[in-house]
Amino acid sequence: MICASCGGTIHVNESCKDCGIEFKRMLNDISHGEMKRLFKRIDENNSRNIDLEASLMACELLNSSLILPACIENDRLGIVQLPGIKNRKFIAVVTDMDEFNKGFKSLTPLTNSWQRLLDLLDDDVEGFVINPFGECCYLGRDFLNPYFEVNNDNL
Structure with missing residues (x-):
């Protein structure tokens, strides 16, 4: 995998060979359960504190690294995109290796900071689907x- 901290090489459950960050620390143990709870309440509009809960969700994401399933062939990077409405696509990302192994075993896991993932959005991509083979969040x-x-340059 590529280290989200320095771009070096990191293996599952080992430290990065370049900067020494531990695998678990790099992923920040994002709380998918909490994220899912917040997302559901936001989606159903059943909370009086919907702005606060959306802000909490944004903070969880901003302070986390996620895994981007990718196909690397001939020095080209292909990322998984799932269909959405109006011919717009969602980029698939996962929170941990258990979620990655549910549907992406044949691909390469790349860890990325939230900001790096945001940089992948273009005019054809609507957003992200987190953990598409589990309890997913769009x-x-x-x-x-x-x-x-x-x-939003091209939108």
Whole structure:
């Protein structure tokens, strides 16, 4: 895997060979259960504190690294995109190796900071689907735009 901290080489459950960061520390143990709970409440609009809960979700993401399933062939990087509405796609990311192994075993796991993932959005990509083979969360631009600087140059 590529280390989200320095771009060096890191293996599952080992430290990065370049900067020494531990694998678990790099992933920040993102709380998918908490994220899912917050997302569900936001999606169902059943909370009086919906802005607070959306802000908490944004903070969880901003302070986390996620795994991007990728195919690397001939020095080219291919990322998994899932279909959405209006021919817009969602980039698949996962929170941990258990989620990665549910559907992406044949691909390469690349760890990325949230900011690096945001940089992948372009005019054909609506947002992200987190843990698509588990209890997934869809985060579209309507959620992302108020909290993050999203590249909207081509939109």
